[in-house]
Amino acid sequence: MKKLLLGVVLLIALVFAMPLVLSDFGINLATEIYIMAIFAMSLGLIMGYGGMVSLGHAGFFGIGAYTVAVIGQHVANTYLLLLLSVVISGLIALVTGAVFIRTSKFYFLMITLAFGQLLYVLFWQLKPWTGGADGMSVSAVMNFGFGEIVSPNALYYVMGIAFVMSYFLLYLFVGSPAGKITRGVMENEARMSALGYNVRVYKLLVYTLSGSLAGLAGALYAYFNVFVSPDLSSWMFSGQVMVMVIIGGVGTLLGPALGASVFVYLQNFMSTYTERWPMIMGGLLVALVLAGKGGLIHWLQHGRHFLVFRKQTGKAVSQQPVKKGEAVH
Amino acid sequence: MSLLKVENISKSFKTLQVLRNVSLEVGPGERHVIIGPNGAGKTTLFHCITNILPIDAGAVYLDGKEISKLPAHRLVHLGISRTFQKNNLFGDLTVEENIHLALAAKKPYRYDIFSPLTVRSDIRKETNDILEQWEIADRRHVKVKHLSYGEQRLLEVLLAMASNPKVLLLDEPTSGMSPAETAQTAAMIQKLPRSIALVVVEHDMDVVFSIADRITVLHHGEVILSGSPDEIRNNEMVKKIYFGGGAKQHA
Amino acid sequence: MSAISAQLLTGVAYGMLYFMIAAGLTIILGVMNVVNLAHGTLFMLGAYIAFTFINEELNFWIALFLAVFLTAIFGLFLEKWLIKHVYGKELEQVLLTFGLSFIIADAVEWIWGTEMHTLPVPDLLSGSLSIGDTAFPVYRLFVVFIGCLLALLLWYLETKTRIGAIIRAGVDDRAMVSALGINVGLVFTGVFAFGAALAGLSGVLGGPLIGMYTGMDSEILVTSLIVVVIGGLGSWKGSFIGAIAIGVIETLGKVWFPSLSMLTVFLIMMIVLIIRPQGLFGREVA
Amino acid sequence: MLELQDVHSYYGTSYILQGVSFSVPQGKCVALLGRNGAGKTTTIHTIVGLHKAKQGSIRFKDQPIESLPPHQISRLGIGFVPQGRRIFPSLTVKENLTMPARKRKQEGRGHWGLERIYELFPVLKERENNFGTQLSGGQQQMLAIGRALMTNPEFLLMDEPSEGLAPVIIDQVGEIIVQLKEAGLSILIVEQNISLACKAADVILIMNKGKIVWSGSPDELMVNEDVQHKYLGVSA
Amino acid sequence: QSSTSSGSGSDDKGGGSGGSVKIGFILSQTGTFAPLSEGIVNGFQLYLEQHNGMLGGKKVEMKVEDDEANPQVALRKYRQLVHGEKVDILVGPISSAVAYALRDEVEKDKKVLIDANAAGDDLSWSKKSDYVYRVSFSNWQNGSSTAKYLAEQVGKKAVILAPDYPAGKEVLRAFKAAFEAAGGKVLKEIYPKLNTNDFAPYLQEASAEKPDFIYAFFTGSDGIRFITQYKEFGLKGKIPLTGPLEFGDELLTQPTGEAAEGIIAGINYSPYLDNEQNKQFVEAYKEKYGKLPNIFAVQGYDSAAAIDQAINKAGSLNSQDLIKILKGISLDSPRGKITIDPATHNPIQNFYISKNVLKDGAIVPQILETVENVKMPEASPF
Ligand SMILES: Nc1ncnc2c1ncn2[C@@H]1O[C@H](COP(=O)(O)OP(=O)(O)OP(=O)(O)O)[C@@H](O)[C@H]1O
Ligand SMILES: Nc1ncnc2c1ncn2[C@@H]1O[C@H](COP(=O)(O)OP(=O)(O)OP(=O)(O)O)[C@@H](O)[C@H]1O
Ligand SMILES: [Mg+2]
Ligand SMILES: [Mg+2]
16 A cells, blocks of 8 residues: 555656656647556556457547537536546446457457447548547537636646546556456456356456546547547557557556557657658567567566665565566556 | 255267266265266266256256356355366466455455455455465465466365355366375365365275265266265276276275 | 349459458468468568569569569568567567568558559450449459469368368467477468468459558458458358358448448448357357 | 486576486386476476476487477477377367377387277277367377377377376276387386386386485385385375 | 758748748658658659748748648647647648648647648638638539539539548539539439448449449549449440549559540649640659659649748748738649639639540540639538
């Protein structure tokens, strides 16, 4: 518990310190990174703790974003809109998840791909409500009762706080009985069932949780970007988050967030420096795999353990590999 | 009244009939051993009792209540627990975490999504008790896939016992164990409180005869004999189809 | 020929094109269990290589041969240098092959530019047969023929050689296979190269129908993934039947439910997976 | 035939084999006994090349094999029955047998083919189109033995072949081992079933904590209750 | 495309000549739109090269960003360019969806956006902005230009096809209105999905209506497949194929070759257009890039020309000054003279009814008739 508090305090300090060193655009980018980090953590949850790799997660992101865009035309209350986004995406995750979790592994990947595509087409074809392929502007303005939040800095703090809160909630979940059990289901579903667990409940629980968190990310994004279009639910976007999660480190909470920041940063700046950015990006991904430590977060852990080991010379170095997901929290 | 009652169950895989009208009764606290040649249907019988495989005909009762249609996970809560013939563990988790998972299944807080599992003192204590009782406390942080085969076998049994069942089904608990561990395991099984009824499949005759109150012989999916250890030991037919020469020392 | 049977024929031919496109993936993903997101780029590469040779005035068939050969070699090195390290690690496969597809697609753009191209239909196969009052392109019939040939080839490899069994076993337990005296590494390399060659082949043969343009790789990839999944992993028979079913349903759907056409294949996949979570002919997990 | 000299082996940092040396003469059967976790499987894996020794030499037919890849080691004529069967789930029983099949240099009396395996374990023929994992545990063990024989080895490594077998079948396995020896095979067998080991083997080795701590003939072992008790945990 | 700095302009951005100007491009450099973006950048750079790397007397620094044809990415790039790089003027985008997304932002930030391609009608109507000026053409122009000619010269009954996305719908809507106004009748409208691999069923459906001609709008890979399959399924030569300018542009006629022969298209540019400005342009373009320019190259070229003239005349980089000039600006484009209509911010330009003919193995548009000064209505007629 103490470790957790320390971590959260550190994160909050980080969030508050960043604007001191960042340019206007840097703040803007950091704001977007927080949102993507929430999104990536939501996918990281089902991938790393539930063993479900989804290629349709952007569907939930889109639901959240369109909820704010469409319903926001009639309802101004930010609390209500955020709540609606979370509830609607959670409900859809619950209903579709009940069907999808019957499939496993690659089939799950593909059925979620179809799901994402379904939403994509839906947003595209419901032109009267969603503006169709041309997208729509978001008229709702964020307001938590302390005045409108429109300035880049204000948005930055809101998203930063949202990120820390999401992390905190996920941290609790992962350590909770339900979280540990989900992890067990991922490892060995049949045995969990024989040990007396209703495995479908846990899979559905984590899928729903993840879906609603993705919806929240989408809703925040709508406020931030003030424009939504079907691309928010495209499989390409789903694929990108998946890459964020993997490069960051599957099976950890902060890994996906780290992956999101690196990915968004690279995506944004690489094309500025070279026309051949896809090649460089591809090269980086390949190099990451060949370096073979898993995600970036494991590099950090490695570095940290190296330091720790140095300090406690004399103590026997545990031969156990770092337990995934524990050391980073 | 019997605790576990298997009534005329049958099971086929496509055209292959694996169980034919198998009936079995296990009283409270009874040690019931099932033997039979390889492929007789022993493991399949366990799968049918725990509804991992659906049965074609017949019924299974626990405490007089039919349980044959209940999903596998419900049975644990009613008091049936089992091990698998082939180790079926959480290889990437540590020994301790494996035991945590087994223990938490019956805890009221198993759906809790906020408070950490590890702060629950009951689960910590029970885990420690198990680890110490079986002298594997030093292995608690080892990933299960790094355990030797025999060590994994032991853990397999421990997981099943963790739910504190009324009926415990053990499928070849000592296979792959060295004589030392086998003896230890057999002793442990003998020492289990009589509040637990046991149904054990076993090929090691030392173990069979050291624990059995009653033995049922399965052959080609049929119960050909059920009786006291002595009856079985001296049955010519069982000698022929099952013991072979290897049973000489027991006969 | 009635309108409906014309549509059916079109659908079958189109399905065969699907099967051809997915054949390489059927092997690499279906049998070898490698999530190969670079399948589309291998397809693309085959088409562009052939394009270069044809521009050099080479005969279509020679260009075809060279393109297939070169993609096979490419696949071979890909496996030996990269893929080899990620067997059994799905997520790393995703990252690796995704990165590769970025690199290859960008290289293609670099070398051949962003303009669109098509491959010419070889003279021998240009023109169309009139069946009733509709004309049917000879080249499509040729694709149907090749599709059948591929299916036969896969059937042969699967049932008449041990390769299929070695690969499946290698996926189950690679170390055990090698301990039985089989050079799994070599077999995997060869089979991967073969899968790449099939991707290249379908690129060349698909070139005249689909065209060549930047971004084609991801379209081809998604199509192929869907075919393989509907059929069920590891079953070329499934891919074959799945592909034709998609071809026919999609073709008829274009006429009957035009507004759904953006979704047809996805809906088919979803429905198949809801009814059969392991695809039409997928092996049930034991 | 096979000779290990001072083999040391690790998993990560844990030191498992701590200088193992022994040899298996041509046409003989050697049994390796020991408690769980003693390092028996590690020894076997080191021989077949699935695990690389850090130090030490392994020679087979006077040829060093410690740096060869597993498939080459196997092709020198080493058959392998792994612990836990390791049947291929995606293959049918028949495919499990035919996939690794190799011809013997001179096909002859000792040649193992599908028919002969089916003769030995008739139940495998009945189940030949089932997938490997649809067999019962014991049947899988038979399949694993059959599979190793299909490579027509000159040397057979068996890691607990009797595990999960009914007593009659264990007898049968004992007889097979004797037959195989007669046909000229050399065998290294890891066993927990001491009576089987004593029946089949010419030499018994006992391993404890990664070292060979005792060796002798079966008869010597049977009378040495002290060793039995100390290293095998057999209570008198 | 990375930043290409031409010359080492000083940083002062005062009015008058001297100083430098930073121009941000938001284009779609990856995916199907890549060749369009390449054309625009090429055209722009050619203009710069011909003018010593200066526009309006200022050294130009180009920042080109890839929006992946995705409005979300485009908005991020926009922020980077405007807030990070602090560019003075924006040129872009390819996709109309991106243009609509950017439109609100430039309005907010008061940045001038030269629309070098996005053809969405509403940019001239309901979503017109004081800060957005189009030098390319609109879907309405593209769709309506040929309708009268076709009704009078080819036939009164048509089946029309376009991909199921906004541009497709807008082009067909404009065509249909103009065609019916000229006495024609649309027998059937067909909207295949975007990225259709197989047009066979649609072709069968269309020919079953026995129309006098088929009017189709397809771009990119869809265009290639449509044209080649039109021939494959034996419709070429049986039912005339017509379409808007894409069907007469190099980008499609080059890869489809002989299959594109005979198509009647309403183009606004061709490298074979006979005017002095164009001859020089084509010559220079060929020399620099080794290939013929297409309409997109011209759009890039004209974007540069528009900026050049606007800065010159305004004498400053101030948006308010620039937009005064941009409204009603006239350019001597390789396509002929164009004038930005102050009412729609869309160029008034000539269209040419042309027929693709095969000449020395290449497709060349043969001009049948000129439709002069095609001008968008001031408000949406729909
Ligand atoms: N999924 C299945 N599909 C088809 N046949 C099966 C399947 N599972 C088991 N069998 C067959 O059913 C019979 C009984 O198998 P079971 O595993 O119950 O035997 P067992 O008595 O446990 O044998 P052992 O002592 O060898 O473990 C065997 O002949 C086996 O081949
Ligand atoms: N992959 C591994 N990583 C780390 N440690 C391992 C690994 N495999 C085995 N070990 C350890 O090595 C030791 C020897 O294991 P080994 O499997 O050789 O024992 P064994 O004698 O075959 O035992 P058993 O009779 O139980 O099969 C054990 O302590 C085990 O925990
Ligand atoms: Mg069994
Ligand atoms: Mg062992």
